[in-house]
Amino acid sequence: MRSREEHEKDTQKLSPAMFLATKYDIASEAWTRSSPTTAELRRLVAYSTSSANLLTKLILQDGYDSYGWKCLLRTPLSNYDVVVLLHRDKLPYPQHLLFPSELEQERCAVRGHATKIFHPFFSPGDFKVNSGELKSKLMVNFDPVRCFIADIEARFSDEVKVWYDAVGGDALGLTLGKASSKKRKHDGSTEESKDLSNMLKTIGEVGKGLVRSIHVIKAQKRNN
Template structure:
């Protein structure tokens, strides 16, 4: 929905609904003509890009009255109810990879320019498919909501979900393409749970023009990735191999996640949800609890759970089901910060239009910042699972460094290391963390 403050003109101060202080940007890629005047140094290239973006944003402000905000890395333009984040793509950096040259999961990543180009190519294909099948959009939104609701936001990217749903329309046999949200959603869950991810790449052919040679090349890439992973389990190899015309080696969206273990968990959850959805459809009745269970994840499947203050989420209105843990052992409790508020207060609207707009925070998400801090400080201790759309709970599972199995018959024997880690995480998230609970180990 358009944000009431992200407009070129003045602000209507008689707004009846709460107005969010945060807004997500829409990325806009700008490609300039090639020139030999660009610097060779990578840092100098980025500074030159920023200078170009500032000139472009300044021109939009002077000629069209658009407001823009600038940081060292980004330039955002507020227009027609949306924030547009301007990005310049530079051809010299398109093929580069950041980090070291080996395939370590922590060290490999695409360059910013390469990522930008891949997102542009992906968006072009998705927009064309959405034009052919109007029901595609609602199915994708439902699929993304399911992925987030079950705390898989760090596991499966939005682009990967879009490719999986695209496959339902491009290769629907033995059925027709989906005609309803529920049908498409069920097929999405079945695809996740039943596809042979270990032995087959999923080829998403948007234009139906993959040649036999290209398909053979994809299969060769897939087999090579599997062989390299068998030789070295630390080797970066996609457990979910998604091949497209613009990405025949599955490097764009699933190169580093899901891992094999994460994919197993994803398959288990999708199998359970598909079975429940099938049961609800066959019952042909209104079971509100059953339908809610499709988007309500059990918090008992984690080693620990972090509950967040709901009124400190960037978009608390997106929260589906408030989380509570009454039976589990609480090891940390925290008070809510008074610094951040997700909505403007009535007093803020006494400011003039420009001052009010300056308080709007583009792409600010305290939950995402908190998770990034956990991953930096405790990458080997815990794995974080969360809902990027609007969840108030983070699931934590023990990492390789803390892989000792907890005894199911004695829940009081949690290691001191785990408790110290959780208390430190509570300190890192001070002001955002409501409580942290250790989940009782289940008997097997």
């Protein structure tokens, strides 16, 4: 009730869309104090519903298809407006990647190239140099994906929302924000398409060496 009263006093104030209380946390401070937002909750509900329907289907059909069961644990890339694929050997924990992401049919807007600028792990050859040079290569708690996401959010906070599997994902899902959605109402406008293209090129430049390719998903579906 206190949370609702605060929201009624200031409707512009962003508050969590879910209130999850437990016996040891009646005020819901541990789990839902800062999240999820309304958009995040809607997406979570949609994913849960989709997974529940698929699970029911697999059980009723006595399905033993390994791909079908894997789909329960991975987010469909078709649910995003844009997908950014990352070089797997540049991930902080490549061994955690269970389901590699691939996109073939969707339009590729930007194609990146691997680089030797950084690497999350030491190679066997690194240990042959002196200790001083080895220390210069040591980066404690370095997560290039987190840095990349922070850069995207800092530059395009109003244009895109970034979704990422922090446990071990090789793809970033981008959904267009309110500013971009208003622009895209004029479907077929070359000027708006150019704005989106320039933004994706900038994202590719920011993630140089980490970005494998950037694909436009929803725009192609509308055009088809």
